[in-house]
Structures are given as structure tokens and as C-alpha cells.
Amino acid sequence: MAGNVFGQMFRIATWGESHGRAVGVVVDGLPAGLPFSEADIQKELDRRRPGQSEVSTPRHEADRVEILSGIFEGMSTGTPVSMLVWNSDVRSSAYDAIKDTPRPGHADFTYMARYGMRDHRGGGRSSARETIGRVAGGALAKLLLSRFGIQIVGHVLELGTIRANPLPFEEILKNVEKTPVRCADLEAAGKMLEKVTAIRQEGDSIGGIVELIIKGVPAGLGEPVFDRLDADLAKALMSIPAVKGFEIGAGFEAARLLGSQMNDPFRVVGGKVTSPSNNAGGILGGISTGLDIVCRAAVKPTPSIGKLQQTIDLKTLENTEITIKGRHDPTILPRIVPVAEAMAALVLADHMLRSGFINPRTLLE
Template identity: 50%
Template sequence: MAGNIFGKLFRVTTFGESHGHALGGIIDGCPSGLKLNFEEINNELNRRKPGQSSIVTQRKESDEVIFLSGIFDGFTTGTPIGFIIKNKDHNSKDYFNIKNIYRPSHSDFTYYKKYVIRDYRGGGRSSARETVSRVVAGAIAKQLLKIYNILIKAYVSSIGGLNLSENYNKLDFSKIENTPVRCPDIQLAEKMIKYINKFRKKGDTIGGIITCIIKNVPIGIGEPVFDKLHAELGKAMLSINAVKGFEYGSGFYGTKIKGSNHIDKYKNNGSTKTNFSGGIQGGISNGMDIYLKVAFKAVATIKKKSINFNKKKIFVKGRHDPCVLPRAVPIIEAMSALVLYDYIHMYKILLF
């Protein structure tokens, strides 16, 4: 199976399945001399892990990372960083009834046709549990980006028909973690929680949108043509399970206004009066805030009876998220960090 490596110089390779012994990864290209904050790494994992509230899957995993290499006395050595996260609470028997069945809108059919064998336990390699390895690598990338004071903050801005219309500049990011749904508008967050619970009780699911803001990005990150910064960010986000759409800057809204109103006029200091460009022009960062949105579908694993590929009625057991967005917030931040630090590493900006 190809496609398990992300990045060019700062690269992460992930491995493992949802119900295997462990998941893990290898981070290559991390510079030596970085004093790791293990508490911050664990905090990122805690934000992603299952069982953290009533509106996510009740699978109980501590998601404790075990580092195997590349770290000595708390400092990175410059050699590959190997790590694993053991699976402890996987109930494989819940999936025996779909051993020979293709669940609708899942990867079951395509995986089997491509590889002639599939791990039906929780989706195997196609499970979103794979993203736990991305969060570990992203947490380290975040610590490297702190040297530049680059701040990455993501939050849930939409669940179904409930939308946060407030401009991100007016939001208090410190409130993002105050609710299990990770929306900084507390009143809207309470409505979102009730909305998700309504679908959970019915055995159904609901989707939404996560907004991500990246501040203090140096001018000049990204390359023209094929390696545009927004193209890499788009690839990163679209590689996440259940993601159906990506936009940055004015996005699709930019199609509804005329060019004379969409132009970001310059100030005397080189910054712009507006930021419809979303901090990226010609594929290169211009020093303004980068902001993007990622759309997640209502996931296909529902507890209602559904019709499979062979027109048989099936009932999917197991523990699943009625809405994946709350747990996806740290994944969005992690992938953003991996993209940005890989570019910075390529330009050899970082000096120890």
C-alpha cells in the first residue's frame, strides 16, 4: 500500500489499523536540539481521543504515545523519531457480522477490489483512528513553529444548519476548549451539543465545518505552480477521513462578488486593508492571516439498518461518532502544522 508518507523534508509515515495491536509513525527530518514538551503532545492527543464526551464515540482509549527513538534526555537528536500508540479497547466481535458485507458509502468495497483482502474490524487502515499518528507528528511540528510565533487555532463553526457567522477576529479562542463541541461561541455550542445528541439518540449522524486560522506566517512560504501553499493545505485537509470540501480565503463566497470589491488593497506598510486572499497570493504567503474551512460529511457509519452492496439489510454494531467534528479540530491543526513546518524546513529558516 502506497500513500502513507506526508511531507518532503519534514516527513511523517504512519502505520497501523483500528483494531490492530498499535498505531504509530516515523517522523523524519526533525532537527536536533528541540526540547520536547511532552505535556503538550499528550494534550493534543487528549483532544482527539475517543470517549471524551457524550457526543463522540464511547470507545475508551488512553492514547498514550510511546516514543521509541530519536529522543534523548527530552531533546530531539535529529534521527528518525519512532513512536506507537497501543490499542486497548477494541471490540472486534462487533464487526463479525460485516465480515463478508460491504457497508454503504464506506471503503469496504474499494479496498477489497484494490487489495483483494480487507481488515473489516473497524475499517482497518481506512479508519479515522489512523489520524492519532498525525496528531503526534503535528504536535511536534507545532512546537517547532512556536519559534516563529506561528499560532494555529481551529474550531467548529458549523454543525448541520447551525452556523457561527461571527468574524474570527471577534472570537475569543480561549473559549474553544470550554465546551465538548469546540465552538468558541458558548451559546451556539450548547445548541450544537443538543443538535448532535438528537442525531445520536436516533442512531444517525450529522456533519459540519471546521474553520482554521493561522497567524504570524512569514512572507514567502510556498512555491508557484504545483507547490502552492494553498494547494498543499488543500491536499492535507482532503486526506482526512470524512472531509468533503476545502476552501481558503473568500472561498466560494468570492464567486458572488465583483472583482473591484474583491481586491485586497495595500496599506503603506505592505499589509492589505482586506484579506479576501486568505493570506496567500500566487501560492505564496503574504504575511496576512491564513484562514481556511474544511467540510466534513455526516459519516456513513450509522446505527440504523441500511442496505448494503448486495441489497441485504444490515445493522452496524460498534461505537461510533454521531458527529466527527469535535475530535477533528486537533487533526486540522496538526495537518496545518505539518504543511507549514515542512515549507519552513525546506527554506532552512530554522536555526538552533
């Protein structure tokens, strides 16, 4: 299976399956001299782990990270950093009865079509549990970026038809971890929580929109044509399980605007080039403008639901029905927030190295 490596100069390779012994990641390209510890990684993994609130799956995993390489005396050595998380709360028998009946909305059928076999236990490699490696690698990328004043914050902007009101960055940062749904608009968050509870009782699930705001990115970061910064961010977020759409800045609303409305005028304020608007979302021509990068990901409802659904039997090729048992999230949105932040951090760290904004020896000087 190809396609398990992401990035060019700052790269990750994730490995493992949902019900295998462990999952993990190898991070290559982290410059030497960055102080970090397991606690720095664990902080991000705790935001992603299952069983943390009433809006997530009841599967209980401590998700304790073990760093196997790439660190000496509390600092990165410049060599590959290998990290591992053991799977402990595994109940594979719940999936035995449906191993020949692909679940609607899952990758069961397409994995069989592509490889002729699959690990049916919890979805195997296609499970969202694979994102543990992304979050662990992204935690290192975040630490690296923070040394250069770059900050990434994600929040749930919309759940179903409930949309948060626009808030200043500082208020989003202050409020986002105060509620289980990770919505910084606390009034909207209360409505979202009620909605998720009702949906869960019905045996169904619900999706929504996650927004990322990235501050401190210098102007001039990115590559033209095929390796545009926004294109790489789109690939990063679209590679997350359950993400079905991406937009940046005005996004799809840009199709409804006139050029005079869409264009962000340039102004000089305090000797710095800026703009009173940011419809471009902080990127023009694939290269950062120096304004905040603002992008959003549309997240589908969790496909594992308790309702009766139509499917097929892969052995007999006959139509049948399926009811999915096991432990599943009624909405994946709150747990996707740290994953989305991690993927954005990986893109930015990679481009900072590629564009020369970070010299690999900078941290040692």
C-alpha cells in the same frame, strides 16, 4: 500499500490499524535541539482521543504515547522520532457479522476493489484511528512553529445548519475548548450540543465545517505552480477521513464576487505591507502574504449509523441490508479539529524548512 508518507523535508509516515496491536508514526526531518516530551504530544492526543465527551464514541482509549527514538536528554537529536500508541479497548467481534457487507459511506468496498482483501475490524487502515499518528507528528510540528511565532487554532464553525457568529481570534482561542463541540461561539455551541444529542437518539449522524486560523506566517512562504502553499494545505486537509471539501479565504463565495470586491488592496501601516481585507485567505500565487491564513474543511456525517441501510453481499453479489453496531461518533467534527490543526502544522513546518525560513541548525545556535 503506498501513500502512507506525507511531506518533503518534514515528513511523517503513519502506520497501524484500528483493531491492530498499535498505531503510530515516524517523524523525519525534525531539526536537532527542539525541547519536547511525551507530555507535549499527549496534550494533543488527549484532544483527539475517543470517549472524551457525550458527542464522541464511547470507545475508551487512553491513547498514551510512547516515544521510542529521536530524543536525548529532552531534546530532538535530528534523527527520526518514532512514536507508538497501543490499542486497548478493541471489540472486533462487533464487525464479524458485516465483514462481507460493505458499509455505505465507508472505504470497505473501495479497499476490496483496490487490494482484493481488507481488515474488516473497525475499518482497519481506513479507520480514523490512523489520525493518531498525524496528531502526534503534528504536535512536534506545532512546537517547532511556535519557536518562530506561528500559531494555529481550529474551531467548529458550523454543525448541520447551525453556524457560529464571527469572533475575534483571541475569543476563539479562549472559548474553543470550553464546550464538547469545540465551537467558540458559546451560544451556538449550546444549540449544536442539543442537535447532536437529538441526532444520536435517532441513530443518525451529522456533519459540518471546521475552520483553521493560522497567525504569524511570514510573507514569502510557499512554492509556485504545483507545490503552492494553499494546494498543499488542501491536500493535507482533504486527506483526513470524512473531509469532503476545502476552501480558503472567501472560498466558494469568490465565484459570486466582482474583481473589485474580491481583490485585497495593499496598504503600508507602520512600515509593514498589509491589507484591510483578506479574501485571499493569506495566500496569493501559492505564496503567503503575511496575513492570517484562513481555511475551512467540510466534514461529512459519520458514516457508521444505527439506521437500516442498503448494501450488497460481496460473496453472493446480491442486494441486502445492513444495520451497523459498535461504538461510533454521532459527529466527528470536534475530534477533527486537532487533526486539522496537525495537518496544517505539518505543511507549514515542511514549507518553512523548504523555503529556508528554518535552518536545520537554527535551534542549536
